[in-house]
Amino acid sequence: MPTPAPDPDLQPIDDVLPTRVANLRLLICGINPGVASARTNRHYAGPGNRFWPALSASGLVPHLVGPDDQHLLPGWGIGMTNLVARPSARATEVTAAELRDGGERLLAFVAQHRPVVTAVLGVTTFRIAFAQPTAQRGPQPDRPDLWVLDNPSGLNAHTSVTALATALAAAGRAAGLDPAR
Template identity: 45%
Template sequence: MSAKSKPPTPAELRAAQNKTVPDVIGPGLKVLFCGINPGLYTAAIGHHFGRPGNRFWPTLHRAGFTPRLLDPSEELELLPLGYGITNVVARATVGADELTNDEYVTGGAALREKVLAFAPKYLAVLGIGAYRVGFARPKAVIGLQPEPIGETRVWVLPNPSGLNAHYQGDDLVKVFRQLREAAG
């Protein structure tokens, strides 16, 4: 396991506002995971789902996507496993509540283009609200969606942020595992 990133300073966190984090993406992925947008901690360290307490990496491991628990700094190890990461909205904010509906809609359109270009087997949007607004699907529910993007099937999962109290650890793992089993 590579060394973990040192926590960003308060000045580094402030400087991360509106920064972006490069996609972890390539052609032929089984699943392209799509977060809502990077938080300041994630943008400051430059690795997806980087904030301590975010349940993305432990959930991926417990659901069987990764053979061991990866540190955010090891995100590129997802590619050979057939997985990638992107965001609906690229710019970093303190919280997703700072994003506008227009940003979600614009981000959804950009995400559609990215999915058409890279053609993953599944797009997994991690946040029902972001999916509902970004894809104009106000009644969408967690799980497989009826409308694909090209040949890519869309699956909506709960946001793995520690702030999402609707899904606790085991429940989060269960819904992620359903996608892993479907994706093969």
């Protein structure tokens, strides 16, 4: 299936990173911005996305948070980025080539900025981006700093908010964050 033409009204969204990169403990990497995220410049802004409820339930943040609170994350040692900057209505519109290029860029960013843990959200996406067809959830055996978590999109209905929160808490603990704030 051909990649849909980019919507000129949808722009990439900004990364959310600490001003002092030394404070970056957990880097959360999504696939690409959805339409709601591109329109608001807020990560995981779609109404059915379960990222923010899961992060709130993980204990990695001291109170309930939503897309408008993303600016608070760097103060808690958490950053956000995406593998692919191009927004789309569905992650399935992102090509394998875009994912592989994004994987290379992410690894270069990680090598330069050294977050303690980088969590890529999306098992299938990770497998394609990093040419790891058998990658499983959790830390990767050859890269314990590189984690795979489920995609929080509402289209990924088989994963609950509770399961996502548990996985985020585990990645946060590995990054040295306190999930019991």
